[in-house]
Amino acid sequence: MFTIENQATGKIFRTDGDNAILDDALIHGLNFPYGCQKGFCGKCKATIVEGEVGYEGDIPNGITPEEVADGMALLCQCRAKSDVSLVVDELDSVADIEVRSLPCKVESIKHLNHDVVQVFLKIPGAESLQYLAGQYIDLVHPNFEPRAFSIANAPTNSSLIELHVRQIEDGKFTNFVFNELREKSLLRLEGPKGDFFFREESKKPVILVAGGTGFGPVKSIIEHAIATKLNRQIYLYWGVRDEVDLYMDLPQQWVNEHDNIHFVPVLSEPNEAWQGRTGFVHESVLADFDDLTGYEIYACGPPAMVKSAASTFVEQGMIKDNFFSDAFVFAFTGKK
Ligand SMILES: Cc1cc2nc3c(=O)[nH]c(=O)nc-3n(C[C@H](O)[C@H](O)[C@H](O)COP(=O)(O)OP(=O)(O)OC[C@H]3O[C@@H](n4cnc5c(N)ncnc54)[C@H](O)[C@@H]3O)c2cc1C
Ligand code: FES
Known part of the structure; x- marks a missing residue:
């Protein structure tokens, strides 16, 4: 196994050298830039500061022999032959x-x-x-x-x-x-x-509030956090009408496998057998956190839920700049 370090961010991951460096970087959740992934566009170009990389066959079209001589490499095509220190600007903004x-x-x-x-x-x-x-x-x-x-x-x-x-x-x-x-x-x-995306540079604990299929982007965020071995505390609140609307079991699996992930399902129209939380999902967050000042909060789902969360969380100390949301407004303008 080899260690790859991006000196631009200090992030490190391990590779066995069988895959292109870019593929392993993405598997480990690093946002290395790329385009074609075929060696043509040059978007995955990085500077190799230390260590050795190699290509299978000829040098790809997306990089010139002069650039290779200057220590540059196409990460979508090259494999590590040793530990490697490189410099590449990771994407952190849309x-x-x-x-x-x-x-x-x-x-x-x-x-x-x-x-x-x-x-x-x-x-x-x-x-x-x-x-x-x-x-x-x-x-x-x-x-x-x-x-x-x-x-x-x-x-x-x-x-x-x-x-x-x-x-x-x-x-x-x-x-x-x-x-x-x-x-x-x-x-x-x-x-x-959209600008609803996970802010990785922050160290604050995270509260994720999902309504219905707002669970989708929240799932993407949590899977990314797991892939990057994020150790910030993550509190997931998923609000739906009834138990049948909790359409995936994944949250419980995350809780079982990761100490830093917590899950609270909240039903607004529960069946009689339901023993858990009831009401609107943002109300459960308010009940559990007396002071939201130190948290980063992501809310995604029906517009009414996102609006209620935004206004009531501010009253309970949330700093507006630490609130990110996607309201599932209707994308329909009236014709088809
Ligand atoms: C940024 C963003 C991300 C989204 N992500 C998702 C997602 O991951 N999963 C998902 O299921 N949806 C998501 N949505 C909502 C989704 O775009 C709409 O549900 C979809 O456009 C409805 O299309 P339609 O043709 O079926 O309804 P339309 O024919 O456009 O509308 C029919 C009727 O339903 C009403 N209506 C339309 N959309 C909704 C809605 N969302 N809720 C309640 N009533 C509605 C309309 O006012 C209209 O009366 C997202 C919306 C946005 C803006
Ligand atoms: S992503 Fe296009 S050359 Fe690597």
Whole structure:
């Protein structure tokens, strides 16, 4: 095993040298920049300060022999041959990431409960989508206006995009997803979009408040935090109507496997057997934290939930700059 250190950020990960350095960096949750992942675009270029890297075959087109002689390398193509210290600017803001329009194919659709489906979209060929945990994409189909959906998986395999789509009564696009979209159907996506993304540089404990399918981007954030071995305390509150709407068991698994992750499900219309928290999800946060001053808070889901959380959390000490949100407003302008 070799150790790779990014001197620009001090972050370190281990690789066995079998994969390209970029692939292992992404698996470990580091936001190294990249584009084509095929050695053409040059976006993954880094300076090798110490250590040895090598390519399988010729030097790729995305780097010149002069750049190689100057100690530069294409991380999507080169493998470590020893411990390596390198310098690359990791992405920490959406301003660093290009919004792209890409074709995608439905890899799978799975019903998670009565009104939520999990859709995996595959971006074909050499393309992939770089994004930060928490961001969303617009799905584009010629018969509809674009609709926004948050990315539910961590940015470790960015040619496969996971979405959690809730069926809206009389909703044109979500009913199309439920009733007509099939495996291998073709769509386009535009993204990544939005400034709801996880701030990794902060050391504050994190409160994540999800309403319904607002769990999707929160899942992306927690999976990313696990991949980066983040040791900040993470408190997840997931508000839904009834138990059946807690459409994934993952939170309990996270709690079982990670001491720093805590989970509180909150039901607004519970069945009689429910022994846990009830009411609106933000009320449970207020009940558990007398003073929210030292916390970073992420809220995602229905607009009313996000609005109530924002105003009441400020009254309980939350600093506005430490609040990040995505309200699932309707992406519909009235035509199709
Ligand atoms: C940034 C962002 C991220 C989002 N991420 C997700 C996500 O990860 N998962 C997800 O399931 N949804 C998400 N949404 C909401 C999603 O975009 C809408 O539910 C979707 O556009 C509805 O499309 P539709 O064609 O089915 O409904 P439309 O035909 O556009 O609307 C039909 C009727 O339903 C109402 N309506 C539309 N959307 C909603 C809604 N969200 N809640 C309640 N009533 C609604 C409309 O006012 C209208 O009366 C997100 C929205 C935004 C802005
Ligand atoms: S990502 Fe395009 S050359 Fe490496």
